[in-house]
Amino acid sequence: MSLRRSWVIFRHEMKGLRDDPGSIIFLIVMPLLMMGLMKPLFGLSLQADGFMGANGAEQAVPGMAAMFVTFTGAYLGFTFFREHGWHTWDRVRASQATTGDIMVGKLVPTLLIAVAQFAALFALGVLVFDLVITGSLVALSMIVLGFSLSMISFGMAITALARTSLQLNTYINLTGVTFAGVGGALVPISVLPDWVQSVANFIPTYWAMEGFLDTILNEGGVAAVMAPTAILLGFTAVFTLIASLRFRTAETKVYVG
């Protein structure tokens, strides 16, 4: 491993992002629109659950942010598939960069995107949608980081499993919406059937929403989010294991774009 080489790859990825920021703009603008649409509905739902002062932003902001952060996995996968499409993958592999250098160089920018996406959406949530965070910002950051890590590792696992970029998009979109729906990001978990609430325990988004709602609505601190954060890191470990078992650097992937 060489941090210097990872840094070169990191800079190259960030340049690609600056040259073509369209996908990142989409990942910030779309959830903002969704927040505006869903906020009134979520307000009524939270009030019915006993949070009388809630305006709906408490669910809409973290929920839409969590759903759209899942899609950064597609961005991560795209950075690998694009190399195959340009026939540069073998060149990079044959360079002095190790597989570890390449992974760090590609994963860290995507992690930064996810964290920046959360930061931007929460900041805009406060400014535009009157979101009030009653609990600890440190606790909120722990969930942001834990969930971002779990989604990046999930994206890497899907990248490892997909043979084509179309498969990558399909898998990420399908799981992104499913995670959001079942995990209580798209609608409050309390309105979902009991069996879905049971299944939700196996979805990272559920634990992220648990942590976010605790911090936003219940004045939750670091202690309150320790368990959800640990579970999110557990998901990260499982997804990383799947990715490392399945990812073959010599495998030819097909980029359709």
Add this chain to the structure above:
Amino acid sequence: MIPILDVRDLFKSYGQVVALDGVSLAVGEGEIVALLGPNGAGKTTLVSIVCGLRQADAGSVRVLDVDALAHPERARRHIGLAPQELGVYPVDTVSQNLMFFAEIAGLRQRDALRQVESIAEALRLSELMDRKAGQLSGGQKRRLHTAMALVNNPRLVLLDEATAGADVETRAALIEAVKDLAERGSSVLYSTHYLEEVEALGARVVIIDHGSVIAEGSVPDLIANSGSAVVELVFDGPPPKLGEQFTARYNGTAVRVAVDEPGRDAARILSSLGTDSERLVDLDFIRPSLESVFLSLTGRRYNPDEEVADVAAS
């Protein structure tokens, strides 16, 4: 001479398809070795194994003093590879493409800039440095693709079909750059299926066919040993049996006769055909060359586009 690249008894199969069947070769310091063979002969598989992109089933590969099969990452410090597929970042400029690979090779910014300028000049890219790679012509892209392999000034350069699809200017520039590299001490393994390029490079030749090395040596030596001129006659139907005075090989509807003086000997052959001359549909002279060497060794005309399954190339 201590070899910079030393390949011994290399085997590689893809399922039932044998891609390399005990290949051995060496490339000395400052030497150009042309790896010649038709499509699918195993050239790309060999190059891929040397730079650690694929694993061998058996054999050994040493790059300088490094066991390249056990420590591919260490071996790659000495290698520059231009793969068969044209691989550049189309959204980056020529300069950015070159800088990326210079820096990934560990060059400091100042050294990287100097090296980038030098290699760009050698491959006639200096005027194109600020142009996006995606906007280059096919030949310019090919030159950039090759320059990216050379930008770290590697001890061993692997060029896999470096001139595939290139225009005349690009081909000439690449051949000159390869010669220049060798003069400056780099060793070059130049995989190609173009016979004329091998002759232009003045390289030592390793001819590979169906995964095996069938001959190696300098072009003059190979021609002297196995490259006599050939007269090829193609008939409508089975070829007639020629007299014992001719050294003939029969292949389908063709008969090939090794000759010393094609013009004079062709007349002798034709006059011996009798009424079979009415069935003669084609007559061809193959001068003493690498093509006649290949024909002599394999019994087949050299057809660069002949498809032999090389999984690595597909």
